[in-house]
Amino acid sequence: MALIYATRYGATKDTAEWIKKGFNRDIDLLNIEEISFSDTAKKYDLFILGSGVWIDGVHKDMLKFMDTQKEELQDKIIASFILCGTTNKDIKGxxxxxxxxxxxxxxxxxxxxxxxxxxxxxxxxxxxxxxxxLLDTFYKKVLKREFVSWDRTEPKKAEFFGKKTRKTDAI
Ligand SMILES: Cc1cc2nc3c(=O)[nH]c(=O)nc-3n(C[C@H](O)[C@H](O)[C@H](O)COP(=O)(O)O)c2cc1C
Known part of the structure; x- marks a missing residue:
């Protein structure tokens, strides 16, 4: 089984590691930018896929991997996750x-x-x-908020997601 993550600044990699901890079984952690798409799709029976979101969505390589390996990945993806700044506190989010x-x-x-x-x-x-x-402009012009650093990573929730994934019928 492999957990493939796509990150730009590391939060998705950290989250992947917390999921792995909760999963508590052998699982290869792979960076989408460092793998051969066809070899990886063939090598593993099951996948968890996770990506950060940057402006127009998840990592382009992740979409390319899923698109080009569509046949091989059929029924092998048991879980997926995203990291983003958008919160689900309201309907729009x-x-x-x-x-x-x-x-x-x-x-x-x-x-x-x-x-x-x-x-x-x-x-x-x-x-x-x-x-x-880009973000400075986005915060000022669109969100009309001061552009400040934030960290909303969720180690415990990620660990729990790993546990839950381990218990799915697919495994
Ligand atoms: C350049 C950039 C663009 C982003 N665009 C969005 C966005 O459109 N929507 C959103 O919800 N979060 C957005 N975010 C927040 C990221 O999803 C968040 O920082 C996440 O942790 C990125 O994953 P990473 O740390 O693994 O790279 C953006 C972050 C950056 C740096």
Whole structure:
């Protein structure tokens, strides 16, 4: 079994590690940017896939992996998760999160049995210049809020998700 994560600034990798801890069984943690798509899709029987969200959705390589390996991955993806800044505190947030998942799952015939959204992290000092400028403008012009660092990662929830995944019928 493999857990493939897609990260830009590390929160998705941390969350993947907490899920692995809760899963409490042998599972390979793989970075989507470092794998051969076809070899990986063939090598494992089951997958958990997770990605951060940056502007237009999950990592492009994750979508490409799922699209190009569609046949091989059929029925093998038992869980998926995203990390994003959007919270599900209101209807608008819930709708946006649903959209991120819809795009994430667009090449699948059916949704994975388990899907979860986790809080992410944004540390201004760690952002590259392009992202910092883009987000600064987004916060000022769209959100009309001060652009400050935040950390809403959820170690316990991630560990629990790992436990829950272990108990699904698919395993
Ligand atoms: C450049 C950039 C764009 C982002 N765009 C969105 C977005 O459109 N919607 C959202 O909910 N969160 C957005 N976020 C928040 C990220 O989803 C959050 O920081 C998450 O932790 C990213 O995962 P990573 O730390 O593994 O890279 C954005 C973050 C960055 C840095």
């Amino acid at each position: 819930e709708e946006r999160i649903e959209k991120y998942f819809t795009k994430f799952h667009s090449s699948l015939d059916k949704k994975p049995p388990l899907n979860e959204k986790f809080g992410g992290r944004m540390i201004i000092d760690k952002l590259n210049e392009k992202d910092r400028k």
